[in-house]
Structures are given as C-alpha cells and as structure tokens.
Amino acid sequence: MAKPLIQLALDSLDYDTTVSLAKVAHRYVDIIEIGTPCLKVNGLALVKDLKARFPTKKILVDLKTADAGYYEAEPFFKAGAAITTVLGASDLDTIKGVIAVANKYGAKAQVDLINVADKAGVARAAAAAGAHIIGIHTGIDQQIAGQTPFADLEALLALGLGTEVSVAGGIKPATVAQVVKAGATIIVVGGAITGAKDPSAAAAEIRKLVDEAAGA
C-alpha cells in the first residue's frame, strides 16, 4: 500500500500560535495546511512566512474558493502553495479556473466536497476537468452535529476516479488506521494534534499509526 501523506490542519486564528504549532509538529507531517479562518484573518503574509520557514514541506492553503477561481488562487500559488482548495459546490468554471492556474504553477487543485449533495456527480465532473485531488470533508459544524467522513470516503474511493483522495473531519488516533486502509492518499489531522497537551507527541503518534497501517 502506498504510504499516504499526513496533512496538519492549522485552525487557530492567531499568527504566532499557528507558526508555533507548525514548528513543533512539522517534522512528522508532509503537508502544512493553513485553515480557512486562519487564512482569512492572516492573509497571504502567513503563507509566505510558513513557506520560508518550512521550505521542504508542501503548503496547502484552504481557500475554499467559491468564485473567480483563477484570479483568487493565483497569488497563493505564486507565493509557493503546493495545493489550494476550491468548493465542489461552486460553478464548474470556477473549479476549472483553479485547475488551470494550479497547472500553470506546477501545483495542485483540490476540490472540497463539503456539503455537496451529489458527491459522485461533482467528483466525476471535477476529475474529468483535471482536478488533482478530491477532498472528502465533514465540516466543523457537521462534526458538531455528529457526522463523520468515513462512509463518504469509501463511496468516493469506490468510484475509482484516479485522482488523489484527501479525507478530513475529526480524524484522530482511534480512526486514522481505518482511513489509511480504506485507501485515502492524504489524511488531514487538525484538533487531534493542535488541541493535544503535547502537539509534537500527538503528531509523532499519528505518523506512527499511519506508517503502521500502510505497512511501511
């Protein structure tokens, strides 16, 4: 089984807290994600700062773009983002714009299926348009209402679209092996690391569990 990537989701609103968490946990993860609320508060400057501090890590900017795909994503790819996200709930032309500008910079567009009703239909259309990554994502507000991403992940993987598949939504040590074995290629962990008493130890544990589940 190919070894999946671990993505650390940074969802603090505070600039310094975000940098501190990246400092202590980056060595155990492959992708550093600047979460949407964090990005909206701190802007492009934070993206540039994290890229400069962690040049070997992939930076994902969780733009959740909903319009003007090419225009909105370009400054972030220019600043070194490896991946930005676009909503599956947006117009297909918006998704195509993010794919086009990602390709221009040798980067990747991730289509986030959060709150999309017809996940299979949108995933197929996005994959056909050249999306690099499809993201199964149970949002924060949906997690609070008791939802999980596991069934949606299996349904997406069963489509066999050939894209990378990212999964996010409250993944923790008890559930990480399940999503690795299901076949996710990118596993997003946020609160289970950033909310831990010792975020570095929590990240190390996730790394160990992912590697074990992948048989690495």
Place this chain on the structure above:
Amino acid sequence: MAKPLIQLALDSLDYDTTVSLAKVAHRYVDIIEIGTPCLKVNGLALVKDLKARFPTKKILVDLKTADAGYYEAEPFFKAGAAITTVLGASDLDTIKGVIAVANKYGAKAQVDLINVADKAGVARAAAAAGAHIIGIHTGIDQQIAGQTPFADLEALLALGLGTEVSVAGGIKPATVAQVVKAGATIIVVGGAITGAKDPSAAAAEIRKLVDEAAGA
C-alpha cells in the same frame, strides 16, 4: 420607494489600490465591500484599516463562509464589520452560526445564493433562521459565461421573505435602474466603478441613477 443602499465592491488584490479606490469613491456609497480575493490576500488588517479610515461607512467583508460559521465570522464583526457573507451552499448550521455571531455584535449576516440550485428553498430556510440579508449573486466566472442576476432577483423578491435583498453581478449604469425598480435594497457595483477611467465620477453617476430610480 425606500432608497436602496449602494455597495462598492473592492476586488483588487493590492492593499494600496483598495484603499485608494475607497478614498475616491466612498462619499457616493453606503457600504464598502472587501471582496473575497482581496480579503484572503490582505486579511483582517485591511478590515481594521478601512473601518478606521471610513468610520461612518458600513464595511461588508465578503467572507463567503463555508464552514465554522461563528468561529470564522467573529473576528471580523469584532473588528467592526457591519455585514459578513455566508454561502447558501453551506450547511444550515454554518449559516445559523454566522447569524448568531452577527446578532451578538449588532451586525448582519448575508446569505449568498451564488451557485445554489434551489434558491427559493435555501432563501426560505435562511430567512426562517433569521438571516438579515439574502444576496442574489451572479459570480465572476458565471458573468464570463454570459449570466446575469436579473431573473433570479425578481424570483427572490416574489417570495416576499421580508429580509433585505442584495443583488450583485456585473451591475452597471445601464442596468442599475432596473434592479432599483425591481425592489433590491442593496445594490452592489464593482467593476463599473473600480474599472472606470474616473472611479469617483463613475460612483457619482451610479449614485445619481439610483436616487433617480428610487424617486428620491
């Protein structure tokens, strides 16, 4: 006819250009909108700066929130935003979160119907949840594909939901009277002002056309 408000949409990515456009056009408009790409690049600092420079104007931050409604919107209301936007395509709990935090700060939540298939259903649910403003919005990528907001605006107004109604999507001098007469309470103008050779004169013209159409 009640006099509608004019909202100036600032969609440059550049901080100084954004401030300059606000300086020359603010006297003719009621609401200064920080557009989504502009906000994502420049962050909360720009919101604070515009609020300090134009304390008598309402500031709309076009967050297009898609998750974690309360958490994401709160720092912007705290900084003085009068309105933030949340996607009609998001989970109803996300919409409710933005409404709750808007109410906490004596501000307003606008539900943006961009790319929502069942506009009437989402508008009814949002209004029932206490949304202050419903936004009809033909996105940039949809305008490029030839779409306009006029039919959707009339269909929304026909529902008689009792909320304020905002309309956006390529509105210009030739079409502004039409949306005033239809009954929109907030009229968003972007490129027709910011892309004009003389943005101040263009804003003055829009003001005159709106006031004439409203019989003010």
